[in-house]
Amino acid sequence: MIPVQGMGGLRVAVLGLGRSGLSAARALAAGGAEPLCWDDNPAARAAAEAEGFECLELTKAGAFDNIARLIVSPGIPHLYPTPNPVVAAALAAGVPVDNDIGLFFQSFATSEWNTFDVAPRIVAVTGSNGKSTTSALIHHILEHAGRNSQLAGNIGRGVLDIEPAPSGGVVVLELSSYQTDLARSLTPDVAVFTNLSPDHLDRHAGMGGYFAAKRRLFAEGGPDRAVIGVDEQEGTFLAGQLTEGAVDDRVIRVSVERKLTGPGWQVFARKGFLSEYRNGKQVASIDLRNIAGLPGSHNHQNACSAYGACRSLGLAPKVIEAAFHSFGGLPHRSQTIGEKGGVRFVNDSKATNVDSAAKALAAFKNIRWICGGLEKEGGLDGLQEPSASVRKAYVIGREAAGFAMQLSVEAEVCTTMQAAVAAAIKDAEEGDVVLLAPAAASFDQYDSFEKRGDDFARLVKEHLSAD
Known part of the structure; x- marks a missing residue:
């Protein structure tokens, strides 16, 4: 568990008592906060009370008196199409609204890191399609390479349920637009944007709001390195916003539609071959055609994104290629x-x-x-x-x-x-x-x-x- 830091002695409301909500309540309590829980479902409230948590009806007048923050589960709307009444009440009372992702980024680093030889790192993956496969593939490559890795977020474990990272450890997070849109703290070391296509448009009031939710991971997160799929105009725009110029290798551009040229850092797949170029010269090539766990162009895009993230972490192309061949794919995804x-x-x-x-x-x-x-x-x-x-x-x-x-x-x-x-x-x-x-x-x-x-x-x- 990652105990929540900076909220000791404070009363914190938790709305929604599914996996992420209960996890947040436990982590808040472990950090010395007093979680006050609510869910419209009586069975969910009963489960929270069975763990010793107090349930407080957050729709009542004065419910947010002396509340320091409201933690909201991902499925609960906070703005569009209309705010949940509890969220609206918190905002009206001047109470900050956050989620478990924000609590995680706020609490992940500890004073113990001062004794580590290598600081732990966070790789965060977002986009419309391929997030899960890309995240799982990065995690698989790291484990294949002997690196300590944990997979969490929208896949695997809840972010606050993972173990504190050891020296040199890596946490790979899959983050949905619901999660990036609301988190008050976003500080990944490496951030990955796979692609963008229409989805969850009612929740974000259209395509612009949906892209803006994804963009927060990069614009407000300030990653040391960004791996950006540029086959849609939004990705091209995002890469342009993050770079200081053509030779800035903090941005790795990814494509499965065309060969990428130029002096920067590029990873692309054409006719089943992944290629890495830096400063206009080819650095590596991988034949993806016979890799059973990564069939089709969409999985080649996932492979390129995972490759870029792992190269950012210092892994060699041959190590990544070997891990590709042992990747079995994910359930329900090709x-x-x-x-x-x-x-x-x-x-x-x-x-x-x-x-x-x-x-x-x-x-x-x-x-x-x-x-x-x-x-x-x-x-x-x-x-x-x-x-x-x-x-x-x-x-x-x-x-x-x-x-x-x-x-x-x-x-x-x-x-x-x-x-x-x-x-x-x-x-x-x-x-x-x-x-x-x-x-x-x-x-x-x-x-x-x-x-x-x-x-x-x-x-x-x-x-x-x-x-």
Whole structure:
């Protein structure tokens, strides 16, 4: 645990008692603060009280008297589309609003660091797609290299649940826009921006607000080195804002769409090969084509981002390349479940928006595509070109018929995962890939994309084990 520093003896309100909220309450108490907890769910309050925490109804008049700070869980809106009433009450009372990420950055460094040979470092990864894979890949490379590494944030453990870092330790954080938007303290040593595509637009009042939430990690975080995907105009703009000139190697530009040239530090992937250039000269090259855990252009982008971050930490190209080959990928992200009769089954349930689904479709050929769910803003137009690899779509979700009508490929309305998997198996021929890449959220039928992916994997495994 990371005890919260600087709040000893203060009363701190905690709103939302899920994983991050309870973790924050424990870390506050460990640091000598008095956490006062609230959640609209009585079961969540009961769980907090069972741990000995006091619950205080934060909607009552005067609830924020003598409260030093309000800690808000990521799923609770603080500004758009409308502020949660508790957040609004805190702001009206002049109480600062923060989250567990802010508490972590405020508390990570301790006086013990004065005795360390090498100060611990934080690598923070944000962006629309690829955050989880990039974060997990950086963590995997560091462990492969024998470096002490912990993975936390939006993946793995809660940020305040990790262990205090030893000398030379590295903490790899995956951070969502919800987390970067509100954190009062952001001080990563290395920050990574993978890419940007429309997502969570209601929460950020549009694309500009969404980008602004991501940008805070860099503009306010002031990392020593920034690894920036420049295949969208926002990334190009961000890289330009952070650099002092063309030869400034504090910014590492990343692309999977073109060769990057110039005197700076560049990492790009073309035709399956990762290349690193510095000062206009090639430093290293890695063949990504046969790395099973990193299929497709979108994973090549993840590889480039992870490579740039690890090079910033002093790792050699050959060490990084060896670690790539032992990376097994993440569940629900281009995860191969198995193969039978020449048909491959791939779970990419994490493809919850159009852009991530398009990248998954571009990674394979002869696709039997299972898609659908709770459609997000912006429609499905971005799926027209990648759909060229699709032989047929099998649409799930409560609004499956409406979803299917927007597709440019032959589509069968299945509604349920069980029906979609059965239909895809029935139609599949040798050389086909049955791919779950929903291009939609899961909440119309499942509690999470993980539950959706688990259901797909369960049905596929039943098929694989059948005679």
